[in-house]
Amino acid sequence: MKVIGICGSPRKGNTEWMLRKLLEGVAKAGIDTELILLRERDIKACDGCLSCEAGGKERKGVCSIQDDMQQIYPRLIKADGLAFGTPVYFEMLSGLLKGFMDRTCPIWPRLELKPIVGIAVAEESTGRVIHNLRTYASVCGMRWVGHVTALAKTPKQVSNDRGVERRLAMLARKLIDALMT
Ligand SMILES: Cc1cc2nc3c(=O)[nH]c(=O)nc-3n(C[C@H](O)[C@H](O)[C@H](O)COP(=O)(O)O)c2cc1C
Numbered sequence: 001m002k003v004i005g006i007c008g009s010p011r012k013g014n015t016e017w018m019l020r021k022l023l024e025g026v027a028k029a030g031i032d033t034e035l036i037l038l039r040e041r042d043i044k045a046c047d048g049c050l051s052c053e054a055g056g057k058e059r060k061g062v063c064s065i066q067d068d069m070q071q072i073y074p075r076l077i078k079a080d081g082l083a084f085g086t087p088v089y090f091e092m093l094s095g096l097l098k099g100f101m102d103r104t105c106p107i108w109p110r111l112e113l114k115p116i117v118g119i120a121v122a123e124e125s126t127g128r129v130i131h132n133l134r135t136y137a138s139v140c141g142m143r144w145v146g147h148v149t150a151l152a153k154t155p156k157q158v159s160n161d162r163g164v165e166r167r168l169a170m171l172a173r174k175l176i177d178a179l180m181t
Contacts, residue, residue, distance in 0.1 A: 008097025013155035025172025052106035085119035091127020115178035
């Protein structure tokens with residue numbers, strides 16, 4: 001079994017720390033984990049060509065843009081569970097994560113029924129971010145397992161918050177349970 005974390009922060013900060021803690025908890029159950037840092041990948045914006053949808057029900061599911069998403073698609077399809085993490089920008093998810101979500105257009109039907117958790121961190125208000133993440137999960141027909149939000153501003157701030165660490169450990173256990181059912 002494998003869980004893939006997707007980090008939508010453009011810096012090495014709170015979101016990455018939270019995702020790493022969550023994945024550590026998941027790994028304790030002997031489950032493989034991988035963290036994809038979107039900021040280190042060459043992922044271009046969706047150009048809206050919709051060639052990935054050509055063919056109707058028998059859609060091609062192939063993206064015409066040649067970049068790192070080509071290696072990421074098969075890993076997403078194979079993954080048993082996903083964890084999406086984002087900093088809160090203007091009370092929404094980051095552009096980096098949204099850009100990634102748009103690029104899943106060729107394969108989103110193949111994410112159906114996979115369990116997914118959300119992680120978000122804001123300086124003072126998480127706004128609509130969990131709604132944003134849940135909307136994506138719902139459109140893809142994924143199973144929403146839960147989320148952890150935190151308040152922090154500077155990159156290492158959240159690592160001092162024992163409460164967040166505990167909630168991440170609990171979310172990891174919920175995700176493990178969801179993987180087994
Ligand atoms: C462009 C931008 C927009 C932001 N918008 C908000 C916001 O609407 N509400 C908020 O509470 N914090 C906001 N913040 C603060 C970040 O959410 C906060 O610094 C968070 O810790 C960043 O997470 P990271 O360390 O994982 O990058 C914003 C930061 C940036 C750079």
